[in-house]
Amino acid sequence: MNSPARPTLKPRKTPVQARSTETVAAIYEATIQVLLSHGAERLTTTRVAERAGVSIGTLYQYYPNKQSLLFALLEQKLERVTSTLEIACKQARGKPLAQMLDHVVTQYVDAKMMRTDISTALYQISTEMGGPALVAKMQSRSLKALKDMIDTAPDVAAKPEPFIIQMIYTSMASAMRMVLEAGAAPIMVRKLRMHLVLLCQGYMSAVCGIRAIQET
Amino acid sequence: MNSPARPTLKPRKTPVQARSTETVAAIYEATIQVLLSHGAERLTTTRVAERAGVSIGTLYQYYPNKQSLLFALLEQKLERVTSTLEIACKQARGKPLAQMLDHVVTQYVDAKMMRTDISTALYQISTEMGGPALVAKMQSRSLKALKDMIDTAPDVAAKPEPFIIQMIYTSMASAMRMVLEAGAAPIMVRKLRMHLVLLCQGYMSAVCGIRAIQET
Amino acid sequence: MNSPARPTLKPRKTPVQARSTETVAAIYEATIQVLLSHGAERLTTTRVAERAGVSIGTLYQYYPNKQSLLFALLEQKLERVTSTLEIACKQARGKPLAQMLDHVVTQYVDAKMMRTDISTALYQISTEMGGPALVAKMQSRSLKALKDMIDTAPDVAAKPEPFIIQMIYTSMASAMRMVLEAGAAPIMVRKLRMHLVLLCQGYMSAVCGIRAIQET
């Protein structure tokens, strides 16, 4: 294992003016387009700039290097999905487990489904250094949110161990990916939402004892 | 989406002499090593050859291009796991659903766990064209095996629709991945096996009605 | 005969800024230099770039591959010679055959003699695919021009068949080559011009009957 020179991942400048914002948006969209049409391996900064309709020099004015370009994509999407999940978890606190899972799954799936193109494009990236770390960070935030929520469920006999939460989270993420990579037809998405709830509920009730709520 | 000139993915020659068999093995191992230590993005044919202790020319005698090198890795592992799954599915035919899932999950996890280094390394590869196609092929073989098995379960009320089988398969694959990427400690693996069985059983019984076995 | 993947032969971009025009010219000249000093077999893109005083990357900004570099050379020269010939043929229409041949040969030899270095360098190239095709195209244009001219000669009894035109053209080209490869000393060139005219006239009058001009 060796850690080579890690480039800066932060955007070079935060756009404030109108024109800059447009440019940044164009580059952002172009990156997704190229990712989807050419694949991560064949994404080049030149191609992105071309697609965005700006010069390569301009691209580098806003992103100090290629990694930061992809990193921005990943970060934005992950942040959005994660915070949606966190909010959903907060909202569902104190409700029965089944309702919790239903609510969270629904919110999660919907968050991922906005801009399916971005979600799909992102599966292509691994982004060497920054990517996994970011994903890990977001995952731990999500796990914490889920745990804190489930701990408030009135009908759960034993506090589930972390591993269980992880299983739930992973199942959600992977089922989502499965559907996205298959094209994310609306019917599939509806089915996904339902089955994911069932899967989580079935698993949880098998793993934690479920108390009758009135017992509380 | 455009499909550019796709290079040959098949190995260039099959080794016949003893010496060359060793060489191929060395290249194979080196590829895994490099994948793990440098990541897919920084895997170069030069580095692989170096690590394998052979010249770059020798590498190219056995693999016509870089892709074919990674493809071989992927194919071998996938083939092994998939056929293990197929066999497990055949063996479990006619048994009650719970036993089926237990058996299949156990076999699947064990197959993935041989050479965890390879399994882990492979998550890095997407290999542009050949990879996804291969993965899709193996998945459909797996889905068929699972379906044919579940259809023989005496205690399943309604034949599950394809989507359900896919959910099961995806959950298994993703949970496996989660554990492998976390380092695959033995305790985790044991826990994984158990929880995966519970997850599958919980989901299936929630989704298909389960008949009492003695009814048969 | 098999035609493998043929690379693009067209230049990659047309220079717009002043700086790049110079660069393209430098690469062009360098290619000739290297062709003459090292031979076609030992012409490498690196060597050309070096000689041109630009980086290898710059070379590839203007020519997508090695072939296109050589192709450009060939095309430019052939185009110039061919169009000179076409013009000469037009000019000589209606004149007696002997004068025609004199005029055409003179123009042809002179066109070839501008930048003898290029002409000489070009004999080294065959450029696999694009070369022969280009040469063939130019030849057919030339043959047409010659035929159309000769058909207007007042003193030619029978319209000469295509084969005869080709003999004339080939003889001109090969005699030219002979002299160029021998170093193209001025005396030789003068002799060449004269003898080529004699050869063409001698052959033509042996092959077509020559009518007395006053008959017209």
Place this chain on the structure above:
Amino acid sequence: MNSPARPTLKPRKTPVQARSTETVAAIYEATIQVLLSHGAERLTTTRVAERAGVSIGTLYQYYPNKQSLLFALLEQKLERVTSTLEIACKQARGKPLAQMLDHVVTQYVDAKMMRTDISTALYQISTEMGGPALVAKMQSRSLKALKDMIDTAPDVAAKPEPFIIQMIYTSMASAMRMVLEAGAAPIMVRKLRMHLVLLCQGYMSAVCGIRAIQET
């Protein structure tokens, strides 16, 4: 101009045994095949060995390097054609010029036409060092033979200067090439023979005065 390490061009060993002779012949034929099917640029020693049905090691037992392989091809053909020409020139001594040219052209064309595949294949080779030198040597032998012959013609007024002989030789060679590269259909060959004679006779009579034979 720089002259790099020139490799040995002579075959490594002269085959004496029956098997060796077969092997050498196979390699020889394979070289022609590859030259015709793949072109000079894509002729590799491996491909030749493969086509010949021998191992690459065996090929190198008989030819010390790639150049010698091509050189052998060139040499054999050139030698054959040149000596045929020399003999034809000797035979025609003392005859009238027209008969001379007829005889020589016929012999020359026929010599080139045996194994048209070889003749055609050879146009692909330039072989960097050895080729041009060999060609030059053969040319000077040919020119000498032609000159010595023509000097004996009873009906030639003035001894033609060397340049004229060269024009004749070049015209013959190039017309030959033209027909070969066009596919060498039998009709074309017959026409070629006739027209080449006419061309030479026409040119010679234009250049040297022709005396009436009976004057002698």
Place this chain on the structure above:
DNA sequence: CATGAATGAGGTTTCATTCAT
């Protein structure tokens, strides 16, 4: 700010040649 020409390290791949078996 925007442009795009220029850079060159470094990657992939080929192929003539050697040499142990």
Place this chain on the structure above:
DNA sequence: TATGAATGAAACCTCATTCAT
């Protein structure tokens, strides 16, 4: 002698990045 595995110099080409205009 024949084989073919191994070699590695050297070729082609890409692409992230810089910087003068």
